[in-house]
Amino acid sequence: MTESLDGPAAVDGRRPPQQLFRDLRTSAGGLGAREAARRLTVYGPNELSRRPGNSWLTELLAQFTQPLAVLLMVAAVLAWLGDAPQLAIAVVAVILLNAGFAFVQERQAERAVEALAAYLPDTARALRDGMACEVPARELVPGDIIEITEGDRICADARLIEGDLSVDLSALNGESVPAGRTADADLVPGPLIEARELVFSGTACVAGQGRAVVLHTGMHTEIGRIAALSQRGRTEPSPLERQVRRATWVIAIAAVLAGAAFLPIGVVAGLGWSAAISFTIGLIVANVPEGLLPTITLALAVGVRELARRGAVVKRLSAVETLGSTTVICTDKTGTLTENRMRVTRMWRSGAELDAGEAGGRPLARAAALCTTAREDGRGDPTEIALLRLAADLDVPATGRDRERVALYAFDARLKRMSTVDGDRVHTKGALESVLPLCTGVLAADDTVGDVSDAVRTELSAAMDRYAAAGLRVLAVAGRDVAGHPPADRADAERDLVLLGLIAMVDPPRPGVAEAVAAAHHAGIRIHVITGDYGPTAAEIARQVGIGRGGRRIVTGDQLDRMTESELDELLAGPGEIVFARSSPEGKLRICEALRAGGQIVAMTGDGVNDAPALRHADIGVAMGRSGTDVAREAATMVLTDDNFVTVVRAVEAGRRVFDNVRKFVLYIFAHAVPEIVPFLIFALSGGSVPLPLTVLQILAIDLGTETLPALALGREAAEPGLMDRPPRSSRQGVIDRRLLLRAWGLLGTVSAALVTAGYFWTLWWGGGSPAQAATMTFAGIVACQIGTAFAARTDHASLRSIGVFSNRLLLAGIAFELVVAAVIIYLPPLQPIFGTAALGPAQLAFLLPFPVIVWLADEIFRWHGRSARPGGTFDSPPESAMGKR
Numbered sequence: 057m058t059e060s061l062d063g064p065a066a067v068d069g070r071r072p073p074q075q076l077f078r079d080l081r082t083s084a085g086g087l088g089a090r091e092a093a094r095r096l097t098v099y100g101p102n103e104l105s106r107r108p109g110n111s112w113l114t115e116l117l118a119q120f121t122q123p124l125a126v127l128l129m130v131a132a133v134l135a136w137l138g139d140a141p142q143l144a145i146a147v148v149a150v151i152l153l154n155a156g157f158a159f160v161q162e163r164q165a166e167r168a169v170e171a172l173a174a175y176l177p178d179t180a181r182a183l184r185d186g187m188a189c190e191v192p193a194r195e196l197v198p199g200d201i202i203e204i205t206e207g208d209r210i211c212a213d214a215r216l217i218e219g220d221l222s223v224d225l226s227a228l229n230g231e232s233v234p235a236g237r238t239a240d241a242d243l244v245p246g247p248l249i250e251a252r253e254l255v256f257s258g259t260a261c262v263a264g265q266g267r268a269v270v271l272h273t274g275m276h277t278e279i280g281r282i283a284a285l286s287q288r289g290r291t292e293p294s295p296l297e298r299q300v301r302r303a304t305w306v307i308a309i310a311a312v313l314a315g316a317a318f319l320p321i322g323v324v325a326g327l328g329w330s331a332a333i334s335f336t337i338g339l340i341v342a343n344v345p346e347g348l349l350p351t352i353t354l355a356l357a358v359g360v361r362e363l364a365r366r367g368a369v370v371k372r373l374s375a376v377e378t379l380g381s382t383t384v385i386c387t388d389k390t391g392t393l394t395e396n397r398m399r400v401t402r403m404w405r406s407g408a409e410l411d412a413g414e415a416g417g418r419p420l421a422r423a424a425a426l427c428t429t430a431r432e433d434g435r436g437d438p439t440e441i442a443l444l445r446l447a448a449d450l451d452v453p454a455t456g457r458d459r460e461r462v463a464l465y466a467f468d469a470r471l472k473r474m475s476t477v478d479g480d481r482v483h484t485k486g487a488l489e490s491v492l493p494l495c496t497g498v499l500a501a502d503d504t505v506g507d508v509s510d511a512v513r514t515e516l517s518a519a520m521d522r523y524a525a526a527g528l529r530v531l532a533v534a535g536r537d538v539a540g541h542p543p544a545d546r547a548d549a550e551r552d553l554v555l556l557g558l559i560a561m562v563d564p565p566r567p568g569v570a571e572a573v574a575a576a577h578h579a580g581i582r583i584h585v586i587t588g589d590y591g592p593t594a595a596e597i598a599r600q601v602g603i604g605r606g607g608r609r610i611v612t613g614d615q616l617d618r619m620t621e622s623e624l625d626e627l628l629a630g631p632g633e634i635v636f637a638r639s640s641p642e643g644k645l646r647i648c649e650a651l652r653a654g655g656q657i658v659a660m661t662g663d664g665v666n667d668a669p670a671l672r673h674a675d676i677g678v679a680m681g682r683s684g685t686d687v688a689r690e691a692a693t694m695v696l697t698d699d700n701f702v703t704v705v706r707a708v709e710a711g712r713r714v715f716d717n718v719r720k721f722v723l724y725i726f727a728h729a730v731p732e733i734v735p736f737l738i739f740a741l742s743g744g745s746v747p748l749p750l751t752v753l754q755i756l757a758i759d760l761g762t763e764t765l766p767a768l769a770l771g772r773e774a775a776e777p778g779l780m781d782r783p784p785r786s787s788r789q790g791v792i793d794r795r796l797l798l799r800a801w802g803l804l805g806t807v808s809a810a811l812v813t814a815g816y817f818w819t820l821w822w823g824g825g826s827p828a829q830a831a832t833m834t835f836a837g838i839v840a841c842q843i844g845t846a847f848a849a850r851t852d853h854a855s856l857r858s859i860g861v862f863s864n865r866l867l868l869a870g871i872a873f874e875l876v877v878a879a880v881i882i883y884l885p886p887l888q889p890i891f892g893t894a895a896l897g898p899a900q901l902a903f904l905l906p907f908p909v910i911v912w913l914a915d916e917i918f919r920w921h922g923r924s925a926r927p928g929g930t931f932d933s934p935p936e937s938a939m940g941k942r
């Protein structure tokens with residue numbers, strides 16, 4: 057083998073395993089840990105080195121070619137030509153600052169998303185020093201022996217040396233039908249990717265299990281080659297970002313038009329062309345919301361980062377806002393609502409019911425324990441681990457299980473059973489309705505075999521009812537002797553069985569789930585359970601956690617299959633919550649599609665390979681990070697690192713909060729437009745008979761100086777009380793709606809404009825101030841009003857008292873900053889001629905003092921009115937608006 061940084065390129069993976077072992081200097085027992093570490097330094101980590109993204113310089117430069125930046129540049133040139141060099145310099149400063157700000161924000165957002173990878177490390181099972189262990193996928197090296205099972209993402213190019221797999225190659229060839237792969241394939245020449253003994257990095261195993269020897273890693277894999285060719289994909293802007301971009305443009309155009317309209321008015325009012333042009337420019341620069349978009353991207357990124365810390369890793373920024381409008385959560389039961397820590401409590405044998413510890417359950421326990429693939433060390437399916445524990449407790453451990461195993465017919469979520477051939481016995485376990493039809497006899501407690509009589513059936517169904525009513529999960533166990541007649545296939549194995557009995561286990565609800573369900577209900581979100589488990593069992597668990605308050609219905613997989621589309625639509629549109637039991641993957645997909653067609657925003661959980669289509673189809677596919685398969689994780693939009701239902705509800709809350717905060721920010725930024733424009737209107741309408749109430753640089757100082765930090769601080773506001781007491785936001789509701797504009801311009805803006813104008817005229821006519829002082833009063837008045845606006849904007853509906861005046865420390869710091877900047881501009885002599893300010897006296901300051909309170913109070917009354925007009929934000933059952941079709 058040639059060992060170079062190029063990797064073992066000379067190894068031909070299409071050779072028989074023994075030759076490959078020689079070429080790769082490895083063996084069926086895998087590499088030693090030391091050798092693996094050495095190879096890791098030689099070949100480098102097994103990861104796709106991303107094509108170096110744009111350098112920071114190019115990204116920074118790109119900020120200057122944004123359309124809005126170009127608009128500002130035109131303004132700067134015009135200002136220069138219009139003989140207003142100070143303004144031109146100011147505008148250039150604005151462009152620079154803004155580009156820098158946007159650049160930093162976008163980088164931060166990008167980094168937040170990239171950091172998510174650390175929450176979801178890929179792992180592989182490799183043999184090291186002869187022992188199977190989990191290793192980070194990035195540490196795989198050529199020569200490693202890896203184990204691959206259903207649901208695994210394959211993380212290196214490898215040759216199968218044992219077993220059969222079905223692999224989804226769509227990442228490589230776009231083919232959606234899984235392809236068979238087997239260790240014993242005949243070596244037929246043909247394209248590498250079609251070689252039946254090879255598996256490739258980036259593809260997924262959808263069925264079967266096997267072992268393979270790693271041939272290539274990192275950039276030397278097939279997918280590495282493709283990655284090296286293709287560009288790094290650009291991320292799609294989220295709907296929120298698109299909306300904001302559109303709004304930004306509308307406002308920018310309005311600002312340009314308003315500026316253009318002002319130009320002739322200014323000239324007529326006696327300003328002179330040069331001054332009129334600079335005002336026009338000032339108006340445009342001030343009102344173009346250039347910082348809006350990057351700030352919103354950052355708000356989403358902050359949301360993403362916070363969600364990750366709370367156990368929900370989302371894969372794209374837009375998921376955060378979709379989460380906020382979730383109307384229905386479809387959750388599975390085992391492991392999401394429950395702990396997935398099973399413990400056998402009861403056993404049933406024909407004619408007798410036993411406790412878990414009773415010796416009479418030994419044959420049943422032993423058969424069940426042999427029919428497993430989980431390991432004694434606790435790795436594997438929790439249901440099976442419970443069975444292994446039971447057998448061990450009854451002194452009939454399943455030792456020698458793997459040695460004696462002749463065949464394995466793995467658990468099939470559709471069949472709901474699995475079988476093994478161990479030595480000369482078949483063992484089958486699974487759902488009772490799946491196993492019973494295969495049985496021709498039943499083993500009685502006295503070890504005689506009887507018929508599956510009606511009496512037995514009645515006894516069975518009574519036992520099932522009892523267990524289900526207690527929320528227990530039940531497995532039926534059966535078996536038969538096949539000495540001398542090894543079964544040819546699954547159907548041959550699973551026939552003429554003797555039912556050995558039932559095993560019932562508890563899987564208690566997770567702590568906190570009941571509270572999360574109640575919170576979701578308050579938030580107008582409906583919860584349906586879609587589970588493979590038995591209906592009454594699932595319904596009991598649902599009852600325990602509070603799902604189904606508005607009426608709980610059980611719909612089985614068979615019933616679902618028989619339903620027409622319109623019947624299903626009707627069922628889902630009706631009141632109450634549904635337990636879909638014994639569901640199939642197809643059923644899950646159908647429910648998801650029907651809900652979405654009904655206008656619902658669906659969050660759907662899942663963990664298996666078969667769940668992938670439904671996860672992809674849902675608005676928010678939620679995969680289980682711990683117990684879930686890689687395939688499900690890949691199909692999902694959000695991965696729960698704690699597998700907990702509670703986290704789904706928390707994520708919805710975070711989504712709502714981020715959306716709310718973006719609105720707060722927009723409200724605050726929009727509100728200042730009115731008090732800034734009104735002084736110009738007064739000046740223009742007076743025909744120039746009053747002095748100019750506000751200079752252009754003063755406007756810029758407000759919009760780009762004093763306001764920046766308080767605005768950012770609003771984006772970090774904590775969740776408002778009642779956030780989860782409101783029905784979900786309609787997905788059609790934009791971030792900027794009529795109520796927001798009414799509040800920003802009609803209320804906050806208008807009240808501020810009135811106050812500011814009063815301050816100006818008072819200073820000019822009665823307060824004994826100079827025109828410069830009067831203009832300074834306008835400037836300081838706007839700053840004062842915006843402080844009130846900031847406090848008003850902190851809540852959408854709630855009162856300020858309910859969240860605490862001092863609870864947003866960042867905002868307090870932002871306001872302190874605002875005051876310092878304003879004071880510097882007003883009182884620092886060198887700045888006074890630039891900004892056209894003059895020091896204000898105590899009387900004038902006293903005049904300004906009530907401004908913030910008046911502005912805030914006006915909005916407080918508005919919100920109070922809104923609250924009393926729409927009473928009862930809370931409800932125990934989901935509101936009609938969220939339940940029915942919208």
Ligand SMILES: Nc1ncnc2c1ncn2[C@@H]1O[C@H](COP(=O)(O)OP(=O)(O)OP(=O)(O)O)[C@@H](O)[C@H]1O
Binds near residue numbers: 474485529586
């Ligand atoms: N390892 C297993 N071997 C045999 N039968 C099983 C096994 N695991 C589950 N079953 C049977 O199949 C049924 C469905 O199980 P499945 O794993 O599809 O759903 P689940 O885990 O109960 O539900 P959820 O979809 O809520 O996670 C179970 O009720 C049980 O009867």
